[in-house]
Amino acid sequence: MTVLLHQLKFEQRVFWRSREAAVFIFIFPLLLYALLGSIYGDEIDGVPAADVLLAGLFGYGAANTAFGGLAITLVIRREAGILKRLRSTPLPPWTYLATVLLSTLMVFALQAVALLVLGSLAFDASMPANPLGFAGAIVLGVAAFAGLGVGAASLIRSAEGVSAVVNVIVLPMAFLSGSFGPTREFPVFLQAIADVLPLTYFIDIVYGVYLDGESLFADPKALGVLAAWGIAGLAVALKRFTWMPRER
Amino acid sequence: MSSAIAVRDLRKSYDGVEALRGISFEVTAGEVFGLLGPNGAGKTTAVEILEGYRNRDGGDASVLGYDPGDSPRAMRERIGVVLQHSEITPLLTVREAHLLFAGYYAKPRDVDEVLEVVGLMEKRDARVKTLSGGQKRRLDLGIALVGDPELVFLDEPTTGFDPAARRSAWEMILALRSLGKTILLTTHYLDEAQRLADRVAVIRAGRIIRLGTPAELIGDARSIEIRFLKNGEQVVIETKNPTQALNELTAEALATGYELEQLEVRRPTLEDVYLELVDEYDGDVE
């Protein structure tokens, strides 16, 4: 436990010291929200646009932080031999992974708060109708996307390519799942793709707890699909994750 | 004396390439043991099997009484590691990196004392990514020592060191030895092995071709070399009886009144012996 807190402290220090990570992971969703919030009109389908977009960007933020950020961090650390070096210390591997997860959760929770503050100050967005459910959704989203992130990190081979690969996945997924605005007018086949993406369901869940004041467990199908993706990612990780750089 | 490391008939292949073809050796507690051998001989493979990084295909291995294949936490608590290639999170400062690793161990050493020992006190607040190659290596060394290990694995620890830094690394390794620590060292610097190692094993193509103290290895080898210039020509005499040979040479020189210019009497070094050994085995690798 003390080791976990010790590691978490350094994990956080390293995250905030890394300009690229802090900007790409933390600032970018806020920036997108500011942009989109100024473009869309007052309402989307009778709901305040600021609220709809906020729900969408919570989704994008979760995928970007927990899936994208985590995959990038792990691949870079693995290929540099940073993970390898840790492996021969007494630090238990699971403690390390748990710390990386917790650190990601802290970053995303802070980002969710920042989005709420920005929304309410700049666009008069609502506060969560079900705050506890909303907090639960954040934890759930981070868990599921982190599972996918570790899975992806196990499959991606090179540190040079990892950012590109991650963005090729995250950006289209966010777009199709409605992170950046309604998808109602998308062609049917794109909507069909969206129908299997975890982010679509995560945004549904966020929508429920944030706007409609529903319980976190109101939509079992959405929870099921999201969990299935997270578990699939974890299964890949359990089979393929390595601490050693690929080339050696 | 108990053995800190015991290896018997250790084997390892990578996709059909046999990197280790059955090596056996023991490292006594408190000993500095050197693994020598050309590039690709299998040194890193052997060391990383013992550190718990790689699985062996065959043979027995014991590290402080543990099976390194399981790499139990209790074993990791008691070993220190300098890998041939690894990195430390580049955004931390040197001192923070030491503190980070110190936090993993039950009884770590004082971080500032370690910084002093590896000569990084002046760089303690510099980010890791700003260090020079040799300074990074010192960081690796510091971090290997921060857990106060009783067994230290050093895979080419002084590569990239300037001559002064190498000397101080030697001092440090000898100081560790005098504290009773056991050290398994690989190096391409034969003078380093000769200076530090109580015993060395020369590996070539996955086999140990010679094992013994540096003195034994040199002793099995050739004679002493006497060199001088005669009329501008280099003369080399190899002899098992240097006293007699020198006596004859100088007597003749005195009698005929010429000077033995640039006279040198040289005992073969570990490097000479090593080069001969490796050469000798060059023919029968496959």
Ligand SMILES: Nc1ncnc2c1ncn2[C@@H]1O[C@H](COP(=O)(O)OP(=O)(O)OP(=O)(O)O)[C@@H](O)[C@H]1O
């Ligand atoms: N992960 C790996 N996959 C495939 N082959 C490997 C791997 N690691 C090492 N080898 C091969 O095994 C042999 C021994 O390599 P090893 O790294 O143990 O040599 P070494 O003695 O440490 O060499 P050097 O002095 O260059 O560090 C080499 O032929 C090398 O190419």
Ligand SMILES: [Mg+2]
């Ligand atoms: Mg090597």
